[in-house]
Amino acid sequence: MTRQIVILGAGTAGTIMANRIARTYRRDIRAGRIALTVVDEDGPHLYQPGLLFLPFGRYRPEQLVKTKKPLLPRDARYVRGGIERVDPDASTVHLESGTTIGYDVLLVATGSHIAPEETEGLTGPGWREKVFDFYTLEGATALRDALAKFPGGRLVVNVVEMPIKCPVAPLEFAFLADDFFTRRGIRDRVEITYVTPLDGAFTKATCSHALAYLLEQKQVHLVTEFAAGRVDGAGGKLYAWDDTEVPFDLLVTIPAHKGADFIGRSAGLGDEMNFVLTDPHTLQARRAPNIFAIGDATNVPASKAGSVAHFEAEELIENLTRFLDGRPLEPSFDGHANCFIETGHDRALLIDFNYELEPVHGRFPFAWGPVPLLRESRLNHLGKLFFRWIYWNVLLPGRAIPGVPARMSPVGKHTMEMDQVSRQAPPPQHKAHAPTGV
Amino acid sequence: MTATGSTYRQLDLDAEGFLKNPQQWTEDIGREIAAESGIPLTDRHWQVVKFMRDRFLSTGNAPSIRSLGKESGVEIKELYQLFPKGPAKLAAKIGGIPKPHGCI
Ligand SMILES: Cc1cc2nc3c(=O)[nH]c(=O)nc-3n(C[C@H](O)[C@H](O)[C@H](O)COP(=O)(O)OP(=O)(O)OC[C@H]3O[C@@H](n4cnc5c(N)ncnc54)[C@H](O)[C@@H]3O)c2cc1C
Numbered sequence: 001m002t003r004q005i006v007i008l009g010a011g012t013a014g015t016i017m018a019n020r021i022a023r024t025y026r027r028d029i030r031a032g033r034i035a036l037t038v039v040d041e042d043g044p045h046l047y048q049p050g051l052l053f054l055p056f057g058r059y060r061p062e063q064l065v066k067t068k069k070p071l072l073p074r075d076a077r078y079v080r081g082g083i084e085r086v087d088p089d090a091s092t093v094h095l096e097s098g099t100t101i102g103y104d105v106l107l108v109a110t111g112s113h114i115a116p117e118e119t120e121g122l123t124g125p126g127w128r129e130k131v132f133d134f135y136t137l138e139g140a141t142a143l144r145d146a147l148a149k150f151p152g153g154r155l156v157v158n159v160v161e162m163p164i165k166c167p168v169a170p171l172e173f174a175f176l177a178d179d180f181f182t183r184r185g186i187r188d189r190v191e192i193t194y195v196t197p198l199d200g201a202f203t204k205a206t207c208s209h210a211l212a213y214l215l216e217q218k219q220v221h222l223v224t225e226f227a228a229g230r231v232d233g234a235g236g237k238l239y240a241w242d243d244t245e246v247p248f249d250l251l252v253t254i255p256a257h258k259g260a261d262f263i264g265r266s267a268g269l270g271d272e273m274n275f276v277l278t279d280p281h282t283l284q285a286r287r288a289p290n291i292f293a294i295g296d297a298t299n300v301p302a303s304k305a306g307s308v309a310h311f312e313a314e315e316l317i318e319n320l321t322r323f324l325d326g327r328p329l330e331p332s333f334d335g336h337a338n339c340f341i342e343t344g345h346d347r348a349l350l351i352d353f354n355y356e357l358e359p360v361h362g363r364f365p366f367a368w369g370p371v372p373l374l375r376e377s378r379l380n381h382l383g384k385l386f387f388r389w390i391y392w393n394v395l396l397p398g399r400a401i402p403g404v405p406a407r408m409s410p411v412g413k414h415t416m417e418m419d420q421v422s423r424q425a426p427p428p429q430h431k432a433h434a435p436t437g438v
Numbered sequence: 439m440t441a442t443g444s445t446y447r448q449l450d451l452d453a454e455g456f457l458k459n460p461q462q463w464t465e466d467i468g469r470e471i472a473a474e475s476g477i478p479l480t481d482r483h484w485q486v487v488k489f490m491r492d493r494f495l496s497t498g499n500a501p502s503i504r505s506l507g508k509e510s511g512v513e514i515k516e517l518y519q520l521f522p523k524g525p526a527k528l529a530a531k532i533g534g535i536p537k538p539h540g541c542i
Contacts, residue, residue, distance in 0.1 A: 118504070161502065225523055225524060227518070229514070229518075240518075241514055241515055241517075242518045242519075242522060242523075256504065271505065273502070273505070277497070280498075299499060301499065
């Protein structure tokens with residue numbers, strides 16, 4: 001009997017998992033005991049972190065995309081097509097083409113997307129003329145053209161509501177805009193305002209305190225606890241639900257996010273925003289024991305970030321093996337996230353945190369040397385740019401990033417503790433325990 | 439005052455006055471928090487507070503403002519009239535559950 005592992009989505013998380021599974025179960029797959037199938041729609045794999053830089057002309061669109069299939073393992077079957085719904089009781093996936101795929105274990109990795117239509121007026125008059133997003137390739141490209149000819153005026157960056165992908169990206173955008181207009185020589189004619197529904201510029205209190213100086217230094221005005229309710233694009237006004245308004249000449253919006261639509265059509269799988277109801281520590285879906293979710297698709301209270309998908313993958317491969325073996329799952333994912341925060345003028349800082357711990361000062365142990373945490377440096381900026389290379393060559397192939405453990409290590413207690421070493425190079429036996437009964 | 443005689447400020451609170459332990463909550467505690475926050479509680483307020491609390495206790499996550507608007511029976515516009523500034527935050531506080539954290 002062949003056991004069917006099906007992955008929905010070949011983005012960051014789906015590609016990492018496919019490569020890890022293919023490595024872990026190579027012999028089982030080749031012997032026909034396990035089959036691995038990956039389903040995704042047409043279109044290229046987009047390096048989403050690059051969308052932050054594209055509007056400032058630092059990347060061209062074609063530098064951020066690659067064909068999906070070559071990024072997947074050869075031992076996986078790749079099915080191209082839109083997913084219509086999942087039937088958790090029958091353990092089947094229905095595609096838009098009418099095809100049905102059965103599974104023994106399903107991994108949902110279909111990410112999240114912006115839903116500007118959820119906000120009244122956002123896609124009305126002025127959309128992609130005065131009102132732009134940068135979370136899509138089309139949006140970021142249109143915004144690049146608008147920024148290049150912006151004559152000056154009020155630039156407003158607004159986060160409509162949480163959760164969003166890469167929660168610091170909007171603020172980084174404001175910092176890079178400061179840099180961009182300084183270089184264009186018109187910074188004195190541009191007023192930059194950051195409008196957030198949260199009570200501080202950052203979601204973590206320690207960051208808001210430690211990094212408050214950045215907003216002042218870059219003269220970014222801050223409006224907090226602003227819950228955007230509607231937009232008048234033509235009139236250049238952003239309104240909160242309580243009718244307070246913020247006027248703009250150019251609005252950069254980070255619209256509400258949703259999970260894939262098919263999750264809403266799959267009985268009991270997701271919440272009202274189509275995020276999969278998921279156990280935050282085992283990553284098992286609440287709906288059925290043979291469904292797991294990873295990456296932006298889940299509703300776990302971790303950041304929606306590629307680094308999180310990477311850390312989740314390290315834990316999920318273990319739980320997948322346990323599940324196939326019929327052993328209890330390990331509730332081991334701790335919400336670990338880290339991200340570089342680009343602060344403009346070729347500097348960046350790095351933060352590292354999890355479900356429980358707030359970002360702290362210190363240094364972060366990367367293989368190429370410790371980089372300062374919560375402090376700006378040029379090294380961090382280079383790290384951020386280097387991330388693109390890491391993304392394609394280390395992250396997606398599902399390899400451990402040297403020196404970066406899945407679980408957060410208390411800062412100061414640096415790299416080479418034994419369990420981290422064994423995580424980077426698991427002994428061959430670790431991979432060999434073939435599922436019983438296959 | 440609760441049955442055990444403790445009042446809101448004697449409970450385990452975080453820096454912003456959210457209950458650390460939802461089990462310590464009673465409706466009276468909720469009334470005290472509302473009074474301190476300047477919210478006059480009506481039936482509409484209670485509908486939201488109870489929805490918020492039940493949802494947190496059953497799923498471990500506090501609902502977002504959007505799901506409150508879609509599922510609590512009170513639309514977003516009215517939520518902002520009932521709880522000016524931060525409906526989700528205030529309803530969570532009054533309902534004795536932890537501060538909903540937008541994730542970083
Ligand atoms: C502007 C920006 C900056 C960012 N910066 C960073 C950063 O600096 N660091 C960081 O770690 N992360 C960053 N991120 C976040 C990171 O890109 C995402 O968190 C990550 O890509 C999520 O991976 P995923 O696999 O969950 O989803 P995705 O990579 O989005 O993949 C989802 C896949 O599912 C497929 N899919 C969806 N629905 C269907 C369907 N119905 N049928 C078939 N296929 C479907 C899609 O085609 C897609 O390939 C950034 C994101 C943005 C937008």
